[in-house]
Amino acid sequence: MAGISKRYGGVRALEQADLIVAPGRIHAILGENGAGKSTLIKVMAGVVAPDEGTMKLDGREVVFASPAAANQAGVVCIFQELSLIPDLSVADNIAISSPPTRMGLIDRRRQRRIAEDALARAGAENIHPSALIKDLPLSRRQMVEIAKALARRPRILILDEATSALTAADVAKVFVVLKRLRAEGLALLYISHRMHEIAELADECSVFRNGRKVATYEAGTKSDNEVVEMMIGREYVHAFPPKPAAVPSVGVPVLEASGLSWTDRLRDISLSVRAGEIVGLGGLDGQGQRELLLALFGVLRGRGGEIRVDGAPERISSPTEAKSGKIGMALIPEDRKTEGLMLPMTVRENLTFASLDRISRRGFIDRDVETKLIDDMIALLAIKTNGPDIAVGSLSGGNQQKVVIAKWLMNQPRIILLNDPTRGIDVGTKQEIYQLLRKLADEGAAILFYSTDYDELIGCCDRVLVLYDGAIKKELAGAEITEKALIASALNIESMETPKLKAARA
């Protein structure tokens, strides 16, 4: 690719970008959100046409008019936004772009074989080809997405945050697959915010900033610190704000739960969060963390156990109740695009959805009050937007997430639940979010923070509860919160050793 530029309205998303991708290599792309990575990939995958510049494949100039054209040429992309059809089966989805046919009709037996083969290649044999996509959890869907890409026999495979929803075990499997593909001579382009993944996988790296490529270097020739500096263009100081000395355990905790249970996903969970405390939720993805947050927020029906706020039992049975002044709870959801934001609506409208009764009088919205609150929030979180009246969907991922957080802060919550709030957002914004969380805690909020990123749990949390199979496996506090301890309890290693010890004793 040479001299690729792309403008959206007045915003320059990509400026004179060059990139060379070689076969048999894994090329990592690094950069903050809004650095131009997504645009670069969209150009390569035929989703958007560049304003200028040329693309060459095997030395011949190519123009992709659509994703289908790019696929035909062997360029296949696994997008951050999943491209699976929810109402179709796994096998239907894997074969979707060119289903095998016999006499004009889809040959379902052959399609089944193709799907099984692709799932096996992706290391996901445990997914049933007849299952409907909408019935699968996010991490399984991501594996199907990878299998689907492999089924198209790509020559250039682009992975855009493809591992962001995966469990550690799945990530390991995917890495084995990717390394095999590299050995088979594929060119791989790998975009991830997880530095350790890049360190493990990449042969070379390119760093993007503000729509331009800053540098390309051989993997391992730069320190993490140097790389982060290149990405954010400023000195990389303490990623995490300092933690206060242990919060004194006097008085009644703001949020308490005892014996929480729900179907087979939550088992007898008891926890407490005090004002000023950031309590982390750890463990592999999908061990009940999401359900725990939803249960506290009143979304789940048939929940067992008790929730107490300021010591008083509360029967929270809807988000409306949870956010009410008496309880003052906020949940920053996992998927900002569906549960956090109304993408086509404006920043203004999105910011005030959770606190409409604060800004309205007799059922009518007071524009002056609204505008003032919004300006405060945009300033407080440093949301980069061309004013509050543009569609929130046009902001970068990191800024969208800031809008979600600001929307809830507007309601002045005392209990803040966060479901992996930094997934897929850039280093700079992540740091701002860490600072903000600590600041809110210092001001007296009780924070329950689920993260799939161990560094975050270690850097941000006063205590961490590690979940395993719907139950709290271990509680770590202060200096006990180490990567080793987190991983050990996440994998439930102690209980795996017990039978052996028992056998030894016998």
Add this chain to the structure above:
Amino acid sequence: MSEWRFWFAKQRGTLLAIAIFLVMFTIYSANHPAGFSANVVQTAANKGVLLAFVAMAQSLVVITSGIDLSVGMIFTLTNCLASAIVLGSPLSTGLGVVAVLAVGALCGAINGLIVIFGRLQPIVATIATGAVYFGLALALRTTPGGSVNETLADALTGRLFDFLPASLVTLVAVVLVVWIPFSRSVTGRAAYAVGSSEPAAYMSGVPIRRAKFMAYTLSGLLAGIGGLFLTFFTYTGDAAYASGNTYTLFSIAAVVLGGVSLFGGSGSAIGAIFGALAFRTIGDLLFVFDFDPLWQPLFQGVVLLLAVCLGAFGLLRVRNRLEWFG
């Protein structure tokens, strides 16, 4: 075993529609003075197939997450056209049938092109084209009239081997020739994909335009078959505004009753057919229980509500409230 579970999950809506129809039809024929006889079945089939064809037409468009408010008017227009040209020698009758079906398909294709290239919302586009099609029907038949090749009409509305209603056989044939190939073709797969998630379909390089175009065109064709059968039953053409609109609305009811999601992406034309047959049986039930026919609209409404509630029963079991909105 688990294979069956997946199949069942996918076909639940269709199976429910079949069950509702079977229950209603059993009650009906058990209480009919003549019992379960060839005559009773033939009459029921002839009443049911008209709406079945129109509901099938509707289901194709609904699967792509569109809606076609012109099906009733295509049905009316083809009825009027058939009453003018399906006449005379076997050859001219045959050509007439082909022409009627071609006009039906053309009406559907126009809808499709407007939706695809005009980027209009299907609901608005088809209200407009529906009015145009009705205008044409009115131009053809200012007053009810015309006639049809009665030999053909009697053959297709009578009985085969003295017990099989010919209209039902035609319906099955249309399912085999139109629906089954469509649903198993790449285009049909694409239609479901478009209805389920259009952005994902686009990103997967699915032929979106072809899928929509085929769905609307086949929809027009099926409505045309319905119009043809209406002519065979009545021997005349009638540009009746109310009847066209009723068929449009009932087709939507039948589609919902048949387990086709109005959000698109799931359900089948077979479900829609049974939805239509069940909807028609409501009127017959009132007849065998000696109710005043005036009660028919009210009862149809109540049964539709109950059936939709039955379909929504699953929501009561949902324990994660977020799934209500999925």
